[in-house]
Amino acid sequence: MTLAPSIERLAEPLFADVAGDIAVSFEFFPPRTEKMEETLWQSIATLAPLGPRFVSVTYGAGGSTRERTHSTVARIQRETGLEAAAHLTCVEASRDEIDAVARDYWAAGIRHIVALRGDPPEQGKAFASHPQGYANAVELVRGLKAVAPFEISVAAYPECHPESRNRAADLDNLWRKIDAGADRAITQFFFTPDCFFRFRDQAAVMGIDAEIVPGILPVSNVAQTRKFAGQCGADIPDWMDRLFEGLDNLPAARQLVAATVAAELCGRLYAGGVRHFHFYTLNRAELAYAICHLLGLRPAPQAAEKAA
Incomplete structure (x- = not known):
């Protein structure tokens, strides 16, 4: 008798009650080659009918993709009808240089910036601000708001930024970014729903009332994900390593496992009340599209007709 409630819960399909009442956004990176550019635009075309809030x-x-980022963002804004958001960092640039980039974005019709301190150009080296630059993301947000009334998203770290003294200091930094004018926070990726819910609750206790959107990374390459995790302080559970064992030479099977893991995470976040999701696509559409579909999101009728 005591097992009945657990059995009953297990019998309920995770996605049985989803209503498609979610909002999504997608992150891409600027392509380096012609082939990568083709993949990027195919992915944008696939995901655009889902009506993302922004991409x-x-x-x-160090601004190493400045021109490619600008041209990609401007083309999305110009040719797709999607709201394009440009990432901008403090690394190796003066305030004047960053402000000039921001003004160029505004002139190109870009109204949304993802403002980040940024990682050092050399991995393993400590961050050092430019002598005439913005010292951190708080200053960057304040400076961007002085340039133009941008909508601004900033980063949040559910498992604490690796350079933070402790969780309290990390949350205080997030509070200061919101206080400086940021409109929302997008989290770095994580792999357990409790990680997000704990962070969201702690942020609320700190008085952070801005929207906090979970960042979702569908994993198809554990080694690559481990590299990303080392940079942002995310923990990769042991069970995830075990799930991907033996799949190095089976890309289709690896895709299926990746979709299953990410979909379950999103399903449990949805069950906990989350309705906004941000997907780190790595310029591939299939996994993000499949998860959105499981969550009940469908192309708008007019978008589906155009695609057909």
Whole structure:
């Protein structure tokens, strides 16, 4: 008799009650080659009918992708009808240089910036601000708001930024970014729903009332994900390593496992009340599209007709 409630819960399909009442956004990176560019635009075309709130384009360390980021963002804004958001960092640039980039974005019709401190150009080296630059993301947010009334998203770290003294200091930094003018926070990726819910509750206790959107990374390459995790302080559970064992030479099977893991995470977040999701696509559409479909999101009728 005592097992009945557990059995009953297990019998309920995870996605049985989803209503498609979610909002999504997608992150891409600027392509380096012609083939990568083709993949990127195919992915954008596949995901656009889902009606994302916005799509963002990353910015390389030290401004290494500045021109490619700008051209990609401007083309999305110009040709797709999607709201394009440009990443912008503090790394190796003066305030004047960053402000000039921001003004160029505004002139190109870009109204949304993802403002980040950024990672050092050399992995393993400590961050050092430019002598005439913005010292951190708090200053960057304040500076961007002085340039133009941008909508601004910032980063949040459910498992604590690796350079933070402790969780309290990390949450205080997030509070200061919101206080400086940021409109929302997008989390770095994580792999357990409790990780997000604990962080969201702690942020609320700190008085952070801005929207906090979970960042979802569908994993198809554990080694690559481990590299990303080392940079942002995310924990990769042991069970995830075990799930991907033996799949190095089976890309289709690896895709299926990746979709299952990410979909279950999103399903449990949905069950806990989350309705906004941000997907780190790595310029591939299939996994993000499949998860959105499981959550009940469908192309708008007019978008489906155009696709047909």
